[in-house]
Amino acid sequence: MTAHTLPEIGTIEPNQHGYRSFSLGKFAFARDEYFAYIQWPKxxxxxxxxxxLRALQRDIAWGFFYGTVNFDAVIGTLNHYGTVDLFAGRYNAHYRKAGLDYVETFKTPLIQRVFEAMLDDWTNATFDPFASPAETGSAFGPKNGHNKEAITRHRVTARRMVGAPGDEPRRADDNGFPVNRGFVDVPQDEPDVKPEPGFEDEVVAFNLLAYLSRSDVTWNPSVVSVCKNSLYCPTTEEYILPIIHGNDRVEWFVQLSDEIHWEVEDRETGAARARVTMKxxxxxxxxxxxxxxxxxxxRSMLLVWENASPELPALISQGKLPxxxxxx
Ligand SMILES: [Fe+2]
Incomplete structure (x- = not known):
């Protein structure tokens, strides 16, 4: 028996498992057959x-999202909308107390490029990080091909409202996605709209539940309506949210079907604050x-309602908004 050692970090040559290692500032990343290894100066x-990989996939696809994307209780990113903090232990009371926390700030395109390259190299042909565990194969083992098609999916973003002139294609229907196995009981009929003459382009409707029943990804909000900074971002959820999201603004949830259990913690320390069961x-x-x-x-349906006003994080952090x- 030989002792297992950390995979070599800092080289771009594939290691013995076939995977490249990556560095970003003073952070270094490597993977072997089962684990991703992250190093920082302390x-x-x-x-x-x-x-x-599930967390990395969402961080990239959401453009680092609103606020904090914790991959787990130690590693994650904080979006400053132009730059991004990559941190280790920064939002973990115990790492902070021990002085082991570390943060480095990168221009968004740089961290995006390194994360995309890492996701591409480390995702095997058998694995789809956007899919539920029951609907994909294994992420483990030595390097085995790529899954570019899966990892380059973009979340669907309407410019107005789905169905209104000028919206994005209605991906679910237009592209013939099948109804997910979790939603076979969802009616697929469309609303009957009878606008007054002259308002045909103004009064539109679509079957949101039918639209969501055909989503082929989990924990990946699409944007189905945009009214100034008010974004309706419904999504279908199954298994575990791959990140622990730290809010920088209030976020509204409307449970549309089935059930989600939420663990709610203090954003700074990770201390438990609430358990919420939504029906x-x-x-x-x-x-x-x-x-x-x-x-x-x-698999369940959740409507996430975001206020995308860019001034909110500063107003809240300065105490000007509750x-x-x-x-x-
Ligand atoms: Fe959130």
């Missing part, structure tokens, strides 16, 4: 590589100073 960490029709406003991870035992939408 510490190192590992994650199961399937969980790492169909339940509405929650997630505060601006929390982080949360969802668990969906069965972190809760309602003061009880």
């Amino acid at each position: 510490g190192h960490h590992l994650m199961p590589v399937d969980a790492f 169909p029709g339940d509405v929650a406003a997630m505060p601006a100073d929390i982080r949360h991870r969802g668990f969906a035992p069965k 972190t809760n939408p309602v003061q009880f």
Whole structure:
């Protein structure tokens, strides 16, 4: 028996498992058959590589999203909308106390490029990081091809409302995606719209549940309507949200079907704050100073309502706006 050692980091040549290593500032990343290894000047960490790739996939596809994308309790990114912090232990009270936390800031295109290259090299042909575990193969083992088609999917973003003139193609229907196995009972009929003459381009409707029933990805909000900074971002969820999202603004959830369990923690320290079980029709406003991870035992539909106003994070962090939408 030989002791297992960390895969070599900092080379671009494939290691003995066939995977390249990557560096970004003073961070270094490597993978072997089961794990992703992350090193920084004061510490190192590992994650199961399937969980790492699912988180990495969303961070890239969402353009680093609103606020914080924690890959787990140690590693993650914080979006400054132009630059991105890559951190280790920064939002973990114990790493902070031990002085092991580390943050480095990168221009968005640089971190995006390194993350995309890592996702491409480390995702095998058998694995789709956007799919539910029951609908994809294994992420593990030695390097085995690529899955570029899966990892370069973009989330569907309407410019107005789905169905309105000028919206993006109605991907689910237009591209013939099948109804997901979790939603075979969802009616597929479309609403009957009878606008007054002259308003044919103004009054539109579509079957949102039918639209969502054909989503082939999990935990990947699409944008189905845009009204100034108000974005309706419904999504279908199954298994575990691959990231722990740290909000920089209030975020509204409307549970459209089935059930999601949320673990809600303090954004800065990770201390537990609440457990929320959402059933169909339940509405929650997630505060601006929390982080949360969802668990969906069965594929479910969730409407995420985002206020994309660019001034919100500063107003909230300066205390000019409350972190809760309602003061009880
Ligand atoms: Fe969130």
